[in-house]
Amino acid sequence: MKALIIGAGIGGLCLAQLLKKNGINVQIFERDSSPSERMQGYRLHLDADGISALQESLPNELFQLFEATSTNPLPYTTILDTGLKLNKRFPIDSYSKTEHHVESGVAKHLNVNRSTMREILLMDLDDVCNYGAKLESYKTDLNGVTAYFEDGRAIEGDLLIGADGTGSAVRKQRAPEANFMDSGARAIYGRIKTDQARKVLPDLCMADVFTAVSDVRKLILGVGPVIFPVRPEAAAQSLGINKSLSPQDDYLGCIVSGRKEFFGSTDQEIRKKTSDELQQLAVDLLSDWPSNAAAVPAAGEKDSFFYIEMTSSIPFTLQSHPNVTLLGDAIHTMTPSLGRGANVALRDAAILGKELIKVFRGEKKLAASLKEYEAEITAYGFDVVRKSAEKGTKLLGQDPLPC
Numbered sequence: 001m002k003a004l005i006i007g008a009g010i011g012g013l014c015l016a017q018l019l020k021k022n023g024i025n026v027q028i029f030e031r032d033s034s035p036s037e038r039m040q041g042y043r044l045h046l047d048a049d050g051i052s053a054l055q056e057s058l059p060n061e062l063f064q065l066f067e068a069t070s071t072n073p074l075p076y077t078t079i080l081d082t083g084l085k086l087n088k089r090f091p092i093d094s095y096s097k098t099e100h101h102v103e104s105g106v107a108k109h110l111n112v113n114r115s116t117m118r119e120i121l122l123m124d125l126d127d128v129c130n131y132g133a134k135l136e137s138y139k140t141d142l143n144g145v146t147a148y149f150e151d152g153r154a155i156e157g158d159l160l161i162g163a164d165g166t167g168s169a170v171r172k173q174r175a176p177e178a179n180f181m182d183s184g185a186r187a188i189y190g191r192i193k194t195d196q197a198r199k200v201l202p203d204l205c206m207a208d209v210f211t212a213v214s215d216v217r218k219l220i221l222g223v224g225p226v227i228f229p230v231r232p233e234a235a236a237q238s239l240g241i242n243k244s245l246s247p248q249d250d251y252l253g254c255i256v257s258g259r260k261e262f263f264g265s266t267d268q269e270i271r272k273k274t275s276d277e278l279q280q281l282a283v284d285l286l287s288d289w290p291s292n293a294a295a296v297p298a299a300g301e302k303d304s305f306f307y308i309e310m311t312s313s314i315p316f317t318l319q320s321h322p323n324v325t326l327l328g329d330a331i332h333t334m335t336p337s338l339g340r341g342a343n344v345a346l347r348d349a350a351i352l353g354k355e356l357i358k359v360f361r362g363e364k365k366l367a368a369s370l371k372e373y374e375a376e377i378t379a380y381g382f383d384v385v386r387k388s389a390e391k392g393t394k395l396l397g398q399d400p401l402p403c
């Protein structure tokens, strides 16, 4: 069995690791020219979905490296008032709607540095990953799939997995009936070194999973720490593993988020802004709060700021297909109000991987496996999309999902 994965994001890489570990022939195709071509974001909060999926998928030493480089935050989402004084502290599982993890006894929370996690996910996949490979379309029949790339290549496989994110080319062909919506919410995202953050934020912000401050307009300042127990550059050696990771400093991810109307210009105009200009816009947005909240983005690292336009999928019924499927944001993009998109993408990867192992061992037919996988991930994934939208509407002024 030969699996073709489109997209070397978090979900696609996790699936590739699980398939490779089980001896399944897999190739992954990514449109970026290299893993470092573009800024991918900073802190990610991982819950039991994501952590368990990584444990199942990664070879043992890579999972050890992942754990060693992950922050163990206090399991709270904390709300401050606009004077930056403590208002409420919610247990993260009730805030993020992961109470079922607590009930099943597997509640876990880590804050991870996205680029460090991706470096780990990419380890030992040199023979599997193809960069500079943008999928344009595919052709399928009962015998298999041919994927066509922008550079003219045509690659054949037994099945195709669209792990190609919100704008998924695979989904556009596989499920043209799927609808995605502009959520109306926007954000400026950057990072602050912890020594600078300590000067402008209460200590709690260095400890809890995420801390948010919101005003009456639902304009939000949010911060989340990444404080490495062992610096990535030293982690492998400390575990006796013969690998290396890029050096990283401790920091807080910093997000200023709200309705697009607050940002004062069109998306097209804001996309052209430099990091310095976006940082200044974030400072201006917070300038009339009673505290010195504007000092928070002002303390951010130069060149770290970028603009995010938040999208949500609209839940729909996915018709089954014998050899093409979807995974992660490609099928169920959600706004980051619960911090669960990457977790659900990783969960999808582990579920699909386990199904494909059964097919590889001759225990199940491919079409039956894909049907079962899709039933499970659309039920769970779209439930999280709905819950993320509800929270996003309440807190961020996100447009509600259509009924």
Ligand SMILES: Cc1cc2nc3c(=O)[nH]c(=O)nc-3n(C[C@H](O)[C@H](O)[C@H](O)COP(=O)(O)OP(=O)(O)OC[C@H]3O[C@@H](n4cnc5c(N)ncnc54)[C@H](O)[C@@H]3O)c2cc1C
Pocket: 006, 007, 008, 009, 010, 011, 012, 029, 030, 031, 032, 041, 043, 044, 045, 046, 133, 134, 135, 136, 163, 164, 165, 166, 167, 168, 169, 187, 189, 308, 327, 328, 329, 330, 334, 336, 339, 340, 341, 342, 343, 344, 345
């Ligand atoms: C500000 C922000 C904060 C977030 N915080 C959290 C958090 O704390 N916790 C959490 O769980 N989630 C979080 N998320 C959500 C999370 O980032 C996504 O859900 C996750 O990255 C989805 O993974 P994926 O593998 O499905 O897609 P992606 O990571 O988007 O990967 C898709 C890949 O496919 C590639 N690709 C696209 N088109 C093609 C093509 N035609 N051919 C080849 N390759 C292609 C892309 O270049 C990309 O590398 C956050 C999101 C945002 C915006």
